[in-house]
Amino acid sequence: MSDSTYTPPKVWTWDQESGGRFAKINRPVSGATHDKALPVGEHPLQLYSLATPNGVKVTVMLEELLAAGHADAEYDAWTIDIGEGDQFGSGFVAVNPNSKIPALVDRSTTPETHLFESGSILVHLAEKFGAFLPESGSARTETFNWLFWQMGSAPFLGGGFGHFYAYAPEKYEYPINRYTMEVKRQLDVLDKQLGRSAFLAGDDYTIADIANWPWYGGLVLGQLYDAGEFLQVEEYENLRRWAETIRARPAVERGRIVNKTFGDENRQLRERHSAADIDAVLKRN
Amino acid sequence: MSDSTYTPPKVWTWDQESGGRFAKINRPVSGATHDKALPVGEHPLQLYSLATPNGVKVTVMLEELLAAGHADAEYDAWTIDIGEGDQFGSGFVAVNPNSKIPALVDRSTTPETHLFESGSILVHLAEKFGAFLPESGSARTETFNWLFWQMGSAPFLGGGFGHFYAYAPEKYEYPINRYTMEVKRQLDVLDKQLGRSAFLAGDDYTIADIANWPWYGGLVLGQLYDAGEFLQVEEYENLRRWAETIRARPAVERGRIVNKTFGDENRQLRERHSAADIDAVLKRN
Numbered sequence: 001m002s003d004s005t006y007t008p009p010k011v012w013t014w015d016q017e018s019g020g021r022f023a024k025i026n027r028p029v030s031g032a033t034h035d036k037a038l039p040v041g042e043h044p045l046q047l048y049s050l051a052t053p054n055g056v057k058v059t060v061m062l063e064e065l066l067a068a069g070h071a072d073a074e075y076d077a078w079t080i081d082i083g084e085g086d087q088f089g090s091g092f093v094a095v096n097p098n099s100k101i102p103a104l105v106d107r108s109t110t111p112e113t114h115l116f117e118s119g120s121i122l123v124h125l126a127e128k129f130g131a132f133l134p135e136s137g138s139a140r141t142e143t144f145n146w147l148f149w150q151m152g153s154a155p156f157l158g159g160g161f162g163h164f165y166a167y168a169p170e171k172y173e174y175p176i177n178r179y180t181m182e183v184k185r186q187l188d189v190l191d192k193q194l195g196r197s198a199f200l201a202g203d204d205y206t207i208a209d210i211a212n213w214p215w216y217g218g219l220v221l222g223q224l225y226d227a228g229e230f231l232q233v234e235e236y237e238n239l240r241r242w243a244e245t246i247r248a249r250p251a252v253e254r255g256r257i258v259n260k261t262f263g264d265e266n267r268q269l270r271e272r273h274s275a276a277d278i279d280a281v282l283k284r285n
Numbered sequence: 286m287s288d289s290t291y292t293p294p295k296v297w298t299w300d301q302e303s304g305g306r307f308a309k310i311n312r313p314v315s316g317a318t319h320d321k322a323l324p325v326g327e328h329p330l331q332l333y334s335l336a337t338p339n340g341v342k343v344t345v346m347l348e349e350l351l352a353a354g355h356a357d358a359e360y361d362a363w364t365i366d367i368g369e370g371d372q373f374g375s376g377f378v379a380v381n382p383n384s385k386i387p388a389l390v391d392r393s394t395t396p397e398t399h400l401f402e403s404g405s406i407l408v409h410l411a412e413k414f415g416a417f418l419p420e421s422g423s424a425r426t427e428t429f430n431w432l433f434w435q436m437g438s439a440p441f442l443g444g445g446f447g448h449f450y451a452y453a454p455e456k457y458e459y460p461i462n463r464y465t466m467e468v469k470r471q472l473d474v475l476d477k478q479l480g481r482s483a484f485l486a487g488d489d490y491t492i493a494d495i496a497n498w499p500w501y502g503g504l505v506l507g508q509l510y511d512a513g514e515f516l517q518v519e520e521y522e523n524l525r526r527w528a529e530t531i532r533a534r535p536a537v538e539r540g541r542i543v544n545k546t547f548g549d550e551n552r553q554l555r556e557r558h559s560a561a562d563i564d565a566v567l568k569r570n
Contacts, residue, residue: 117433155440
């Protein structure tokens with residue numbers, strides 16, 4: 001395909017053959033494609049997710065809350081297999097009309113609370129338990145600054161760089177250059193910030209760190225897209241220090257396992273209903 | 286350029302000639318490029334912005350607060366000319382190390398509060414004035430759901446679709462198809478939600494609407510990228526109703542003018558220091 005001769009039509013139409021690796025799960029319409037109820041466990045919090053970076057944010061948050069002594073943060077985690085189209089089931093769509101993981105149902109309220117978007121879930125849990133989100137002052141402001149920064153930036157990393165570098169059906173030079181430049185700029189932004197303070201919003205670990213770590217920590221630790229050398233991630237020394245510090249937290253090690261159905265078989269856990277489910281995985285080695 | 290023969294190098298390097306319309310303002314590093322202090326006016330709130338969709342969110346919010354009687358929401362608005370590199374001045378970078386508009390300084394606190402990311406600014410203003418963000422319950426949750434939805438979705442509209450459809454140096458078929466499909470899906474998600482309720486988070490107008498309107502309202506009203514026919518935006522009837530309802534709000538009409546230095550010359554206002562500055566523009570017609 002020579003892109004330079006392309007002229008867009010007046011009206012776009014859907015070619016169901018295009019789209020690369022994710023062609024089957026990307027659609028130009030929303031809504032349910034089939035009837036399927038969501039499973040419900042015994043805990044007040046029901047998580048429907050997958051251990052992608054956006055999913056890991058929430059399982060790490062829940063494990064951090066449990067580690068901090070918030071017993072009411074006990075949860076059931078169910079895998080939404082996006083390759084199989086689980087996100088288009090009627091039950092899931094009723095919770096998240098956007099058909100993306102993660103989604104959370106908080107059954108402790110009447111009526112139950114439906115949450116989608118990892119940022120919204122993190123804010124809800126932080127407010128519910130009074131943890132990892134400072135209540136006032138510049139620490140609160142900085143937490144929201146860097147939390148929203150992640151939300152607006154990571155689409156250029158995941159949906160942009162990751163797609164064109166790793167997943168698109170062909171290697172297209174212009175998009176790869178475009179998104180690589182932006183991702184390197186983002187890494188530099190974080191690296192400079194983490195040269196000024198231990199964590200993104202200051203001295204304390206917050207939901208801003210929890211949101212950013214699976215994406216930018218994963219990237220600098222060489223766990224995303226096999227792109228460490230291409231991006232020269234070792235240049236970002238403050239970011240690496242932060243990424244390693246967070247990776248060493250027991251709750252992070254636990255959260256990364258939940259809803260993991262790919263990668264290292266010894267670190268997979270399709271459903272999580274109690275701490276013992278994770279303990280059993282950690283014993284495998 | 287035939288993209289199909291491209292093989293990415295082992296290590297990416299910066300070609301300063303590439304990048305299309307925004308080549309001069311996209312860089313793979315962050316930080317200030319020159320010394321330049323920010324101007325400061327008399328009000329507690331100092332906004333440094335531009336009337337792009339992300340900038341308009343904040344000026345609409347400020348005008349809505351003023352219209353609702355919150356006199357302490359008076360503000361000075363200064364234009365950051367991103368084509369001239371103002372976002373790389375040392376004063377701006379000190380407020381927003383990410384070098385993107387909008388940025389806000391709240392001088393009513395000691396020390397002054399630095400805010401960046403439109404979502405963080407909206408949350409700060411909503412909490413400061415107790416407006417447009419419900420304090421509890423499902424209305425609050427839904428507001429955050431749709432606020433964060435906008436943050437994670439619009440990069441596919443602006444940085445994805447808008448870039449490849451309108452701004453890239455050539456028309457590339459694969460990225461245009463990829464982002465068009467996603468934008469149409471997003472429009473459908475909003476349209477279905479707005480078939481269930483008057484506003485995104487329920488019966489009331491919130492910061493979720495304020496955040497989404499400049500992007501998705503602008504698109505469905507034919508004001509972004511000249512893409513109305515291509516995307517068949519007239520299909521999304523609930524979204525259009527919502528977009529028109531919000532466009533008709535006086536505070537929205539006022540907010541859209543602030544920091545506008547492009548488009549209709551009769552609707553431009555480089556700096557805003559009082560209501561009279563906007564009144565004078567509205568009188569022009």
